[in-house]
Amino acid sequence: MPKFLKQKCIFVKGAKNAAIYDLVEKKVYALNDAGKSIMEKFLVDPCCLNPTEIEYINKLGQLGLIERNDLPVYENEKDIFQVDCKLGYVWLELTQKCNLRCVHCYGQFGCTIADSSEEMSKESWKRVICEIKAAGCVKIQFIGGEPLCSPDFQEILTYAYNVGIENIDIFTNGTLIDEHYINLIKHTGANVRLSLYGHNAQIHDSITRVKGSFRKTESALKLLKKHDIPTKIAVVIMKANQFYIDEIKAYIEFIGHEYSGYDIIRPVAEKVQDNCVTDIEILKPRYRIMADFSIDEKKYSRNLHWNSCWSGKLAIASNGDVMPCIFARDMVIENVNENSLSTAVNKAGHHWSVTKDQVEGCRDCEYRYACHDCRPLALSLGGSISSKEPRCCYDPYEGSWHDVQECTMELGINYP
Numbered sequence: 177m178p179k180f181l182k183q184k185c186i187f188v189k190g191a192k193n194a195a196i197y198d199l200v201e202k203k204v205y206a207l208n209d210a211g212k213s214i215m216e217k218f219l220v221d222p223c224c225l226n227p228t229e230i231e232y233i234n235k236l237g238q239l240g241l242i243e244r245n246d247l248p249v250y251e252n253e254k255d256i257f258q259v260d261c262k263l264g265y266v267w268l269e270l271t272q273k274c275n276l277r278c279v280h281c282y283g284q285f286g287c288t289i290a291d292s293s294e295e296m297s298k299e300s301w302k303r304v305i306c307e308i309k310a311a312g313c314v315k316i317q318f319i320g321g322e323p324l325c326s327p328d329f330q331e332i333l334t335y336a337y338n339v340g341i342e343n344i345d346i347f348t349n350g351t352l353i354d355e356h357y358i359n360l361i362k363h364t365g366a367n368v369r370l371s372l373y374g375h376n377a378q379i380h381d382s383i384t385r386v387k388g389s390f391r392k393t394e395s396a397l398k399l400l401k402k403h404d405i406p407t408k409i410a411v412v413i414m415k416a417n418q419f420y421i422d423e424i425k426a427y428i429e430f431i432g433h434e435y436s437g438y439d440i441i442r443p444v445a446e447k448v449q450d451n452c453v454t455d456i457e458i459l460k461p462r463y464r465i466m467a468d469f470s471i472d473e474k475k476y477s478r479n480l481h482w483n484s485c486w487s488g489k490l491a492i493a494s495n496g497d498v499m500p501c502i503f504a505r506d507m508v509i510e511n512v513n514e515n516s517l518s519t520a521v522n523k524a525g526h527h528w529s530v531t532k533d534q535v536e537g538c539r540d541c542e543y544r545y546a547c548h549d550c551r552p553l554a555l556s557l558g559g560s561i562s563s564k565e566p567r568c569c570y571d572p573y574e575g576s577w578h579d580v581q582e583c584t585m586e587l588g589i590n591y592p
């Protein structure tokens with residue numbers, strides 16, 4: 177019985193090197209250029225290998241990647257691993273109003289008395305929520321602005337719960353949460369995602385630009401903990417708080433919440449340029465600097481056909497504009513005031529299907545189906561929707577990993 181690449185093991189070629197994805201063991205094995213050549217020969221005709229090449233294949237067999245069977249390697253993975261992409265998550269930007277004025281805000285938010293004449297009515301939001309449910313999507317997140325600044329927040333949240341939206345998140349700054357909202361959140365079974373920028377008022381308030389905001393956010397955190405409401409704390413690091421990560425972590429744990437790490441400010445708009453992180457050590461954990469990938473059949477199938485991040489997702493702005501991502505505010509697909517959500521979903525397929533096979537540099541990388549992607553960040557830093565993933569330090573043409581300092585475009589940003 178002949179030897180072949182084990183079933184559900186995928187050989188992926190890069191410009192210089194290659195990789196084998198074991199979809200069962202969820203591992204990615206890197207092959208250098210010599211290993212790539214041997215595998216190419218082996219997959220065409222195992223009998224043509226010389227003794228040295230046979231020894232190499234035997235070593236791959238010891239790793240469980242080669243087996244004796246009558247089934248040849250997949251000839252057309254795209255047909256075998258076909259997977260549909262359906263709407264699975266929607267951000268609902270209820271209002272542009274916000275009671276804070278955060279220095280890094282990517283939207284045109286920050287005023288509690290902002291003109292709401294162009295914002296959707298509660299009846300329109302209810303219609304959209306019904307369409308979301310009809311599309312089979314049961315995961316939404318209410319955002320703003322500050323969603324609690326919407327006078328219709330309570331009614332819209334309750335409506336989403338009543339029509340059967342099973343997974344509801346509320347992304348809030350927490351300053352308006354009191355016992356009333358605690359009861360509402362508990363009744364609807366919603367989860368809370370709360371922004372925190374500092375471990376004290378001096379740091380936090382300097383970023384929100386509203387005195388007393390830290391005290392109110394702290395009060396909300398204590399209430400959420402007291403009532404056991406599922407809460408995730410979003411820590412966004414920028415120039416103003418980049419040297420206080422340890423203190424922020426200690427504070428979160430001190431008040432009884434779980435620290436889940438930090439994100440760094442995303443330079444998806446030129447207005448946030450002056451607030452970007454300036455310390456390279458803060459950037460490094462957010463960058464891909466080694467081949468520590470994990471892969472399974474579901475992830476591989478999705479990444480083969482669809483974008484690894486924004487596929488199946490939509491963001492709906494307060495005026496009804498539909499975007500593929502909340503960070504892609506200039507990429508308006510449709511408007512739900514003018515057409516149905518299903519129309520937007522159909523048009524979104526054009527964005528959802530932007531895979532690494534269409535991205536500069538990434539299309540020639542052996543890790544392209546195991547890697548994560550952010551097209552808005554690539555557009556912002558690289559100037560094109562097809563620009564290389566900006567937080568990856570791998571050069572597929574050299575087959576080598578570079579230092580973050582050499583790769584990053586986020587220190588001293590020059591926008592295209």
